[in-house]
Amino acid sequence: MKLRAVKGMNDILPEESQRFQRIESIFRNTVETYGFQELRTPLVEDLTLFQKSTGETSEVVQKQMFLLARERESLALRPEGTPSAARVYIGQKMQAREPVTKWFYIGPMFRAEQPQRGRYRQFHQAGCELYGDPGPHCDAEMLDMLVQMGRAMGLSDVKVQLNTLGGAEARGHYRGKLREFFEPIKASLSEHAQERLGDNPLRILDSKDPRDQAACEGAPELFDSLTDDDKQHWDGLLAALERLGTPYEIDPRLVRGLDYYTRTCFEIVASSGEIGSQGAILGGGRYDGLLESLGGPAIPAIGFAMGLERILLALGEQEFQRPALCFVAPLGPEAQLEALELAQALRAAGVRVELDSRGNSMKSMLRRANTMGARLALILGKDEVATQVVQVKDLVLHTQTDVPRADLPSTVLGIFTAASAEEKSA
Numbered sequence: 001m002k003l004r005a006v007k008g009m010n011d012i013l014p015e016e017s018q019r020f021q022r023i024e025s026i027f028r029n030t031v032e033t034y035g036f037q038e039l040r041t042p043l044v045e046d047l048t049l050f051q052k053s054t055g056e057t058s059e060v061v062q063k064q065m066f067l068l069a070r071e072r073e074s075l076a077l078r079p080e081g082t083p084s085a086a087r088v089y090i091g092q093k094m095q096a097r098e099p100v101t102k103w104f105y106i107g108p109m110f111r112a113e114q115p116q117r118g119r120y121r122q123f124h125q126a127g128c129e130l131y132g133d134p135g136p137h138c139d140a141e142m143l144d145m146l147v148q149m150g151r152a153m154g155l156s157d158v159k160v161q162l163n164t165l166g167g168a169e170a171r172g173h174y175r176g177k178l179r180e181f182f183e184p185i186k187a188s189l190s191e192h193a194q195e196r197l198g199d200n201p202l203r204i205l206d207s208k209d210p211r212d213q214a215a216c217e218g219a220p221e222l223f224d225s226l227t228d229d230d231k232q233h234w235d236g237l238l239a240a241l242e243r244l245g246t247p248y249e250i251d252p253r254l255v256r257g258l259d260y261y262t263r264t265c266f267e268i269v270a271s272s273g274e275i276g277s278q279g280a281i282l283g284g285g286r287y288d289g290l291l292e293s294l295g296g297p298a299i300p301a302i303g304f305a306m307g308l309e310r311i312l313l314a315l316g317e318q319e320f321q322r323p324a325l326c327f328v329a330p331l332g333p334e335a336q337l338e339a340l341e342l343a344q345a346l347r348a349a350g351v352r353v354e355l356d357s358r359g360n361s362m363k364s365m366l367r368r369a370n371t372m373g374a375r376l377a378l379i380l381g382k383d384e385v386a387t388q389v390v391q392v393k394d395l396v397l398h399t400q401t402d403v404p405r406a407d408l409p410s411t412v413l414g415i416f417t418a419a420s421a422e423e424k425s426a
């Protein structure tokens, strides 16, 4: 047996976890200031939930589901977060509890794709779901939040790519026009697009196949099928984005892969790092009909999902600062016991401490302190225990002072605060 992780599913080792944590914490802090609260749902759902919401004709449901067949049960690993949140909203009758519900989630998603850089079979998404506000200002506020968040993460040239798919009426009308347009040139389309012509011709527009891209030249624009209400929503959204100074670009070809979108649909793109000059780090849109189509109330919704791996790729190999480390190096059994207590006091004061209790030589402990990048080494031997002092060795400045035991937490914190202020001003 080979001890290997499943293809396309990655172990995330501590150094990488740290990068994930940093992104997650910026995400949490940002969305919480906009009033979103965390929802946690199971990783496994009934397959029918995804068939009905993500959509029978979507690539995700057709080709990428991880199925778990059980007796009389057909379960699937979740490929995205929106269907589960919708299930909870309907089941909990949230509309009777509050007019507007705002949830966020963070967690692994599963899609049986061909793995490649930035595309995995288990990946992580952080997303938001907002129910109960049909207005364009709600869309603008969410888009502006995403641009702010992208910048806070350190991405550059963050901007919104925007389109409207219209409501159900406009989509129906547009689908008809697309069929009329593609039918005479059907033979020039890819096999996949030919199939989509029957069930979901919009998807032909975002096909990456060069044959389909060529066939799309001169295709009718959805904009011409919009109803007056759709147009009003769109104009309201653009006016609000202008007012907020949110950078956006209109992309009439942006349709996105999942079936449930209505009106606003968007991606956030940023340049830098490895995902190319302008990669999408996040996608989302409005799905005003989703809850109803699942047997729930006619409540509008909007949301997005951001791929954490994609963000990390976009950020490249940026160094993330960890909190300064204090290494405690005791020599001899008495000092070891004393050091346990000392480490406890330092941690209670908020200091990150590594205590070496292995009973090794001072030389080997100090080598380890240096390898771990510790700023301070606290040295305790028999004499120090007797006199209740600790030798504080600064591994960067190469200085050493004796500090009374009782003064230690405040002395260590003082050194760390001064060091971090220096780093920031450097």
Ligand code: AMP
Binding pocket: 080, 111, 113, 118, 119, 120, 121, 122, 123, 124, 125, 257, 280, 281, 282, 283, 284, 305, 306, 307, 308, 309, 310, 311
């Ligand atoms: P979607 O749920 O398909 O709208 O995707 C939303 C975001 O999730 C994308 O913009 C990507 O950042 C990310 N994403 C989707 N599929 C994968 C995947 N297989 N591996 C890594 N990230 C993904």
